[in-house]
Amino acid sequence: MSVNIHVIGWQEFELMLQSPDFISNLENNVYIIRGLFNKELIDEIKDSCLSFSSKTADSWYPCIDDCPDYHRLHNNFPGAYVKAIQHAYYFHPWNDNDALFDSFKKIFSLKLALSEQKQNIQNYMSNIPSDGPIARIVVHQYPRGGGGQEEHIDPVSPYARVQTIIQASVPGDDFMQGGLYLIDPVHGRIELDRLTSKGDLIVLSPGVRHGVAPVDPESTFNWQETDGRWIIMPIIINSDVSNDGYGKPVGLGGL
Numbered sequence: 001m002s003v004n005i006h007v008i009g010w011q012e013f014e015l016m017l018q019s020p021d022f023i024s025n026l027e028n029n030v031y032i033i034r035g036l037f038n039k040e041l042i043d044e045i046k047d048s049c050l051s052f053s054s055k056t057a058d059s060w061y062p063c064i065d066d067c068p069d070y071h072r073l074h075n076n077f078p079g080a081y082v083k084a085i086q087h088a089y090y091f092h093p094w095n096d097n098d099a100l101f102d103s104f105k106k107i108f109s110l111k112l113a114l115s116e117q118k119q120n121i122q123n124y125m126s127n128i129p130s131d132g133p134i135a136r137i138v139v140h141q142y143p144r145g146g147g148g149q150e151e152h153i154d155p156v157s158p159y160a161r162v163q164t165i166i167q168a169s170v171p172g173d174d175f176m177q178g179g180l181y182l183i184d185p186v187h188g189r190i191e192l193d194r195l196t197s198k199g200d201l202i203v204l205s206p207g208v209r210h211g212v213a214p215v216d217p218e219s220t221f222n223w224q225e226t227d228g229r230w231i232i233m234p235i236i237i238n239s240d241v242s243n244d245g246y247g248k249p250v251g252l253g254g255l
Contacts, residue, residue, distance in 0.1 A: 002186035003208070007032045007195060013203075023114060023161055026205040030182065030192070033201040041103060042168045042198055046230055048100075049089045049139050062240040063136075065128050069095050073223060084149035084212070087223065089139040094128055100137060101125065104234040107164050107201070108135055111236055116158035124159070129239030133159050136237055139168070142229040144175055145221025148214040151183070154206035159236050165202040167193070168230035175229050178213040193229065 006029060008016075013033050016022060049071070058073045069091045076083045093101050101108075108125060127134045142148055154163055171179060171193045179193030182204065191213075192202060204210070215229050 001028050003184045004029050031203040036201045037199040039198050082152045085147045087141040091137040107234040114161050129241045138233045140231050142215045144216035144219040144228045146214045146217050149212040151211035156206045163204050163206045166232040167196040167200045168232050174227045175215045178215040183209040
């Protein structure tokens with residue numbers, strides 16, 4: 001069965017969420033919710049990331065209590081869950097990020113509503129890693145000149161049953177080639193970024209094979225350039241303090 005792409009508004013999407021078959025049908029349906037987030041908000045977050053990375057060295061920290069916010073340059077690490085070339089930023093609710101997390105409450109509420117373990121994760125927005133699953137906001141920049149991510153499927157857990165990706169770039173302006181694609185069992189590769197605009201939300205199943213094709217591969221690669229493909233992902237993950245048997249991409253946090 002081929003994948004259906006729905007380009008809709010938030011109110012129509014909310015009606016679809018009421019179907020008891022929403023999750024079971026997600027393998028064959030991808031939703032692009034048009035203009036859900038203000039473009040100015042998206043640009044403010046990107047500017048904050050650039051300011052943050054200009055003041056702190058790239059690094060990595062395990063997801064344990066008192067884990068700081070950090071950013072990391074991924075360059076096809078041999079041990080990575082999914083090899084990628086990207087500049088990734090990781091933000092946590094216990095680090096005075098109230099305004100940032102408040103901006104995406106709608107997405108976190110969506111994930112909670114679809115969770116199979118509502119009682120176990122109902123406090124995830126205030127959890128610290130030793131409490132259990134936690135909220136995290138991940139921002140990725142895929143630089144022009146070959147930024148991308150190999151084809152993969154994401155880990156699925158009872159509290160992470162949908163993948164939510166916020167488009168933070170303008171395809172055709174910030175980058176011309178490459179970007180997010182999924183594999184349709186009938187039609188093969190489907191390029192999704194070209195169907196989106198800055199501020200749109202993409203909702204898809206973590207179990208659908210997808211990747212990020214090299215972004216403007218003929219351009220000169222430079223980690224210092226600020227264009228390319230940007231996305232924002234509000235996610236719920238298990239911490240590195242306790243292992244509930246559900247994996248997560250080590251140091252990646254998904255797409």
